[in-house]
Amino acid sequence: MLERVKHNFRESIETKIAASEELPIAIEKGGMVMVECLLGGHKILSCGNGGSAGDAQHFSSELLNRYETERPSLPAIALTTDSSTITSIANDYSYEEVFSKQIRALGNSGDVLLAISTSGNSKNVIKAIEAAVARDMKIVALTGNDGGEIAGLLGENDVEIRVPSGRTARIQEVHLLAIHCLCEIIDTTLFPQAES
Ligand SMILES: O=C(CO)[C@@H](O)[C@H](O)[C@H](O)[C@H](O)COP(=O)(O)O
Numbered sequence: 227m228l229e230r231v232k233h234n235f236r237e238s239i240e241t242k243i244a245a246s247e248e249l250p251i252a253i254e255k256g257g258m259v260m261v262e263c264l265l266g267g268h269k270i271l272s273c274g275n276g277g278s279a280g281d282a283q284h285f286s287s288e289l290l291n292r293y294e295t296e297r298p299s300l301p302a303i304a305l306t307t308d309s310s311t312i313t314s315i316a317n318d319y320s321y322e323e324v325f326s327k328q329i330r331a332l333g334n335s336g337d338v339l340l341a342i343s344t345s346g347n348s349k350n351v352i353k354a355i356e357a358a359v360a361r362d363m364k365i366v367a368l369t370g371n372d373g374g375e376i377a378g379l380l381g382e383n384d385v386e387i388r389v390p391s392g393r394t395a396r397i398q399e400v401h402l403l404a405i406h407c408l409c410e411i412i413d414t415t416l417f418p419q420a421e422s
């Protein structure tokens with residue numbers, strides 16, 4: 227067991243080192259897409275399944291409350307939190323629609339969707355992206371593996387941040403780091419004088 231634990235730590239560190247070489251340009255681009263969205267008075271919607279649902283909520287809470295510095299609340303909605311809405315959509319239509327139906331109600335032109343999927347193949351996240359594109363929203367996608375189906379859905383104004391790993395847990399660990407980088411880009415660009 228000790229060896230397993232040590233292996234996981236080493237694998238996580240190695241994945242982060244590889245990601246530190248491959249991802250900064252995409253993370254910076256994703257951060258600036260979010261900054262532009264917020265400067266235009268728009269909002270950021272986020273979604274994902276399982277651990278990635280937690281990540282979607284982690285991101286929205288950093289915006290709605292605060293990240294590291296004192297600054298005004300910023301508009302973000304995690305589409306993973308309203309169990310009445312999610313269960314009724316899944317029950318009446320299908321689980322694949324749980325995010326897309328919310329996007330058709332809440333998403334507006336200029337908003338951004340933060341779409342999180344380690345495989346890039348979760349059907350409800352794919353449908354969320356399709357609904358967001360139809361609403362003239364931009365997409366920032368956190369993925370892994372080979373980017374899955376999501377990679378093929380993105381346009382030139384969208385951003386894919388693809389973690390170089392095939393293991394869900396390792397990908398998620400880098401997704402959280404990428405989310406904190408996005409928050410730092412947003413805060414330091416919008417509120418350069420803010421103090422912690
Ligand atoms: O947290 C974990 C695994 O670490 C799981 O809950 C994981 O998020 C779930 O299996 C998700 O359904 C995987 O979906 P995705 O990342 O492939 O879109």
Ligand SMILES: [Zn+2]
Pocket residue numbers: 277395398
């Ligand atoms: Zn997990």
